[in-house]
Amino acid sequence: MKRFKLFTAVAFVSAVVLLASCGRSKDDPGRVYMPDMAYSRAVESYALLDSAKFTNDPARLGKDEFIFYNSKPVEGTMRVGELEPFAAPLEDSAGGLYTISNATKNPMPPLTGQDSVETARLFNIYCGVCHGPKAGNNGPVSTKVGGVKNIVATSPTYSDGRLFHVITYGQGNMGSYASQLSRKQRWMIIQYIRTLEEKPAAGSTTSVAVAATGPSVVKADSTKKAN
Amino acid sequence: MSRYRKFFQTSLVSVLLIVIFSFSNSAVLAATGEELFKANCAACHKPDADMTGPMLKGARERAPNPEWAYKWVNNVNTMVETDPYAKKLLATWGSKMTQFNLPKDDIKAILDYADAYTPPPPPGGGTGAPAQDNSLLFGILTLILAVVAFILLQVNSSLKKLSDEKDGVFRSEPVPFYRNKAYLMTAVIVLFCFAGYKTTNALIGLGRMKDYQPKQPIYYSHKVHAGTNQINCLYCHSGAQDSKFSNIPSVNVCMNCHKSINKYEGPDELKLEDGTAVNGTAEIQKLYDYAGWNPASKKYDKPGKPIEWVKIHNLPDHVYFNHSQHVKVGKQQCQTCHGEIQEMGEVKQFSDLSMGWCINCHRESKVDFYNTKTGEGNKFYSIYEKFHDEMADSVRNKNGKMVENPHRLDSVTVEKIGGTECQKCHY
Numbered sequence: 127m128k129r130f131k132l133f134t135a136v137a138f139v140s141a142v143v144l145l146a147s148c149g150r151s152k153d154d155p156g157r158v159y160m161p162d163m164a165y166s167r168a169v170e171s172y173a174l175l176d177s178a179k180f181t182n183d184p185a186r187l188g189k190d191e192f193i194f195y196n197s198k199p200v201e202g203t204m205r206v207g208e209l210e211p212f213a214a215p216l217e218d219s220a221g222g223l224y225t226i227s228n229a230t231k232n233p234m235p236p237l238t239g240q241d242s243v244e245t246a247r248l249f250n251i252y253c254g255v256c257h258g259p260k261a262g263n264n265g266p267v268s269t270k271v272g273g274v275k276n277i278v279a280t281s282p283t284y285s286d287g288r289l290f291h292v293i294t295y296g297q298g299n300m301g302s303y304a305s306q307l308s309r310k311q312r313w314m315i316i317q318y319i320r321t322l323e324e325k326p327a328a329g330s331t332t333s334v335a336v337a338a339t340g341p342s343v344v345k346a347d348s349t350k351k352a353n
Numbered sequence: 354m355s356r357y358r359k360f361f362q363t364s365l366v367s368v369l370l371i372v373i374f375s376f377s378n379s380a381v382l383a384a385t386g387e388e389l390f391k392a393n394c395a396a397c398h399k400p401d402a403d404m405t406g407p408m409l410k411g412a413r414e415r416a417p418n419p420e421w422a423y424k425w426v427n428n429v430n431t432m433v434e435t436d437p438y439a440k441k442l443l444a445t446w447g448s449k450m451t452q453f454n455l456p457k458d459d460i461k462a463i464l465d466y467a468d469a470y471t472p473p474p475p476p477g478g479g480t481g482a483p484a485q486d487n488s489l490l491f492g493i494l495t496l497i498l499a500v501v502a503f504i505l506l507q508v509n510s511s512l513k514k515l516s517d518e519k520d521g522v523f524r525s526e527p528v529p530f531y532r533n534k535a536y537l538m539t540a541v542i543v544l545f546c547f548a549g550y551k552t553t554n555a556l557i558g559l560g561r562m563k564d565y566q567p568k569q570p571i572y573y574s575h576k577v578h579a580g581t582n583q584i585n586c587l588y589c590h591s592g593a594q595d596s597k598f599s600n601i602p603s604v605n606v607c608m609n610c611h612k613s614i615n616k617y618e619g620p621d622e623l624k625l626e627d628g629t630a631v632n633g634t635a636e637i638q639k640l641y642d643y644a645g646w647n648p649a650s651k652k653y654d655k656p657g658k659p660i661e662w663v664k665i666h667n668l669p670d671h672v673y674f675n676h677s678q679h680v681k682v683g684k685q686q687c688q689t690c691h692g693e694i695q696e697m698g699e700v701k702q703f704s705d706l707s708m709g710w711c712i713n714c715h716r717e718s719k720v721d722f723y724n725t726k727t728g729e730g731n732k733f734y735s736i737y738e739k740f741h742d743e744m745a746d747s748v749r750n751k752n753g754k755m756v757e758n759p760h761r762l763d764s765v766t767v768e769k770i771g772g773t774e775c776q777k778c779h780y
Binding site for chain 2: 132133136139140152153154155156157158159163164165166167171172174250251252255256266267270271272273299300301302303305306307308
């Protein structure tokens, strides 16, 4: 009897140890020491909101016991250091008029020093992926996306406000970049495009070449738009 | 006498077992080399191929003398102007390596790791199998040795019994091994050590999620996007340079490209960690369902809903971490903390995000300190007058004469400007 007990004890202990030594699976986030210190009680970014307590429907604001929260800035407010909102709506492009856009002036001065380095960096990240680092249409995904416009071939005929409309609302295959670039950054990128334009003007042969490739690319893009 | 012998036997067995157990720790050295490599070098070097910098395999043999590499890592800035081989390297590679301040042992560990590096087998052929094989081997070895030791002890006691009988010494019937106190005690001690080790490790691991790799609602491959297609991390995670959080991109950012790209035609085979093939085109279709995009009419004509991605890198609420501080000011590569994300099909947590890991980096990383002479560096640091004094080439001695600064400060680490103060991250 005693022997049996000893055996059970040993077997039990080894089983416990073996179980404890098992690693956790890779989709198990594990445990924490102090949950009240590890998990925030305040609403954090990307936290799921309890639908029994919160609502994101502006129509219900202040009407029932729900807490209204839609993580958007309060209407009529602006972030510190951010520029005035763009006056032109998406519909400004109707009929190719762009009247409000064309009337909007670029609030950012031409780029100098550190600003031009920073804007070139932004351009390479957000625009260069399709349009190429020097707007040469040789970005890493430009052939995959297809129909990418040569910026510098068309931009001289576009006003700053018109370009801002394109970056803010998108055009053809291109989407809106308003969520990735602040208004200030978008205006700075337009200034940067203006510095890129100046280069072909130096050698007349290259500017002709750019002009020759320009329209065909535009055509490819406009067929996409018609679909 | 026999009592002493028994004691001797017991201690022999325990020592043997302890030695066997500590064997499994020999992998620690190799792991350190790998970790150091990933933390310091992996942004520009590969162990077995050229990248931004040359491959590290055989770096010591290529250098003019074996000690050259150790000198180079810590003296890049001076050697690049004086050393002929360094000048040649600069001419070949076009950019200067970042100067480090690593002890020689660490550099040796990194280069040893690179020399011994063998590329992992292609996915599907059982990734991670080698590591498991090793521990299994150690386990079997331990078991065999333990059985051999046990048999030898049994033989010894039988022989002793025989010789005692021959001598006419009376001995009581031997106790069976499972009631032998020496054996039991050894087993208990071994179990105690093993369970203690496991328990301690489990407790240290509480709240740490290294290798956490949950299943995401859409199979999104960072390897395809950031690796093959070279899309900058900040294209999607644009908030990392401006805010505390590195944002998870909203669906409209995906649709910037996927409006046109509706099929997967890339060169990489898409596979889950367990080797199951993934249909890339079907995954893009999932994205369209979330976005409410109709690829036939090229319009958003269905109600969209946000994608509930599973957040992998979680810090406890009592730790303050700011992405923009590290990405924009500290100019850290994403890969420093998140590993080689451009190689990951499914993302997993690369570092354990423990406090020791944070502190280590703060001790080693140098800030972009403002250089009063050249005007280079971050101007914010111009307010650290004491360090500027310590970094001066010459100082006034007791007699009022200018002499060469005997304790000239070379660089300023994050720790020196208060990067290891509790309140910097906990408040």
